[in-house]
Amino acid sequence: MSKKILVVDDSKTALMMEREILEKRTTYQCVTASDGQEAVEKAQQERPDLILMDVVMPRMNGFEACKMMRQQSSTREIPIVLVTTRGEESYMEAGFQSGCNDYITKPVNGAELVALLQSYLGE
Amino acid sequence: MKSDKNDAFGVKPSATDPMNDLRLAAARERLAESRDQEDAIDGLREIVANFLGSEEIGLFRVDRSTSTFQVFWSFGIDLEKYDLLRALGDVGLQRVMRGECHVELGARDSLGAMAKAQAFVPIRLTGQTIAILAILRLLPQKLAFDKSDMELFKLLSDEAAQPLFGLSAYSKPAAEGSGMSV
Numbered sequence: 001m002s003k004k005i006l007v008v009d010d011s012k013t014a015l016m017m018e019r020e021i022l023e024k025r026t027t028y029q030c031v032t033a034s035d036g037q038e039a040v041e042k043a044q045q046e047r048p049d050l051i052l053m054d055v056v057m058p059r060m061n062g063f064e065a066c067k068m069m070r071q072q073s074s075t076r077e078i079p080i081v082l083v084t085t086r087g088e089e090s091y092m093e094a095g096f097q098s099g100c101n102d103y104i105t106k107p108v109n110g111a112e113l114v115a116l117l118q119s120y121l122g123e
Numbered sequence: 124m125k126s127d128k129n130d131a132f133g134v135k136p137s138a139t140d141p142m143n144d145l146r147l148a149a150a151r152e153r154l155a156e157s158r159d160q161e162d163a164i165d166g167l168r169e170i171v172a173n174f175l176g177s178e179e180i181g182l183f184r185v186d187r188s189t190s191t192f193q194v195f196w197s198f199g200i201d202l203e204k205y206d207l208l209r210a211l212g213d214v215g216l217q218r219v220m221r222g223e224c225h226v227e228l229g230a231r232d233s234l235g236a237m238a239k240a241q242a243f244v245p246i247r248l249t250g251q252t253i254a255i256l257a258i259l260r261l262l263p264q265k266l267a268f269d270k271s272d273m274e275l276f277k278l279l280s281d282e283a284a285q286p287l288f289g290l291s292a293y294s295k296p297a298a299e300g301s302g303m304s305v
Contacts, residue, residue, distance in 0.1 A: 012156075013169035016149040024145060085172060087264040105264045107176040110142035 003121045004029045006048035008039040008065070009083070010057040014106075018052060021110045026117065036060030040068050043075045050120055052113075055084040055095070063098040070099035079120045083108060143271040146174050147278055154279075154286050163286035168198050170279070171258055175272055176265030181257040182246075182287075183207055185220070192255065200259055207257065211243055219245045220252050224276045228267050240267050244276045248284035256283070 005028050007018045015032050022030045031046050033039040037060040039053060051069070055062035062082050069075040079101045084091070087105040095103050102116060150170045157163035164182075171180050181202040184195040194202040208216060215225045225243040240261050246254035256279060261267070 011169040011173060013149060013153040013166060014173045016152055017146060017173065020145045020149055021142070025141070085176075085178060085262055087262065106172065106262070107174050107265060110145060 002027050002029045003049040004031060004046060005117065005121075006031050006033060006039065006042055006046060006051045006053075008033045008036070008042075008051065008053040008057070008062070010034050010054065014054065014083075014108075017110075018108070018113070021113060022117075025110065025114050027123075028117065028121065036062055036065030036068075039065045040072075040075075043069055043078065044072070047074070048078060050117065051078055051080045052117075053080060053082055053100075055082055055086070062100075063094060066095070066098040066100050081116065081120075140271060143274065146271070147274060150174060150275060150278055151282060154282050157286040160287060160289065163283075164196055167256070167279070167283060167287065170275070171256075174275055175258060175268075176262045177258045177260060178262065179259040181205065181207075181259065183255045183257065185253055185255065187251075195254060202257075205259075207255070210241070210257075215243065219243050219255055221245075222247055222250075222252055222280070224273065224280065226268055226273070226276070242268060242272075242276060245280050246284050246287065247280050248288070253284055253288060 005022060007015060007022070007030055009015050009018070015034070019030050019032065022028050031042060031048065033042045035057045036053075039051065040060070043051060053062045053065065060068075062084070066080050066082065069078065069080065080099065081102040081104060082095045082100045083104050083106060085106045092103050101120075104113065104116065153166045153170060154163065157166050167182070168180060171177050179199040181197040181200060182195045183192045183202075185192045192207070211219065211225060219225050222245050224245065227239070227241050242258040244256040244258070245252040246256055
């Protein structure tokens, strides 16, 4: 059974790209959400094996969603990789404090993304 | 990319890079799926931010009837205070108007830091430059433009005009600004 990844981004372009990479370069199954609140709901429903989530989003940002998922028993252990344009150390520190496992910056390098996901999920 | 070469943009398609093909496909799909002009502008901003690594972007509309260009839209920078003509120079502006992309790749200084990289991309419709997309600063983690970026510039040049301007492509901009000579 293929591993499932929840991809979260309010940008349709980023979602398209990440979905394309996952579908064409991996065997992972992909589900999507377009903001943090929807991500929290989808994470509970879908129980993904990993969450790949943008930070700056409407309604609920990635940091808030990450914190919320860490407080819920059903989503506490799911690896979360945050994706953002902001690469400053302080910003990344805030990401780790919110409970994320890893952090990558945009523009996303497809090969690096696949390698990172495989390091968590296997091939 | 389908074409064998792209002289105006100075690169050949990187047919061997499947990740770049995915990026181009996603950009093309996003532009083609734009519901209206506002959504197309959102798409353009998303493509530049997510794929090219810049959050300082401007779009200048060319008004051929008055040989001027005006700020059409900007993100992350106040283009009303920005002198496009000075940034591009006469020669650079003429190149872009002819349909060539003007790219300053950025170069490493003696300390290893990258100098400012910027790009000016002609947005073309039926062989005419109807707008100029200015990408003015890269995110810190994006060191410079590369060859795959040139392919994306080419795609934007060829395919962004219709979703951005549609049937109004040849009309005057709604807001007549203090245009500069083209």
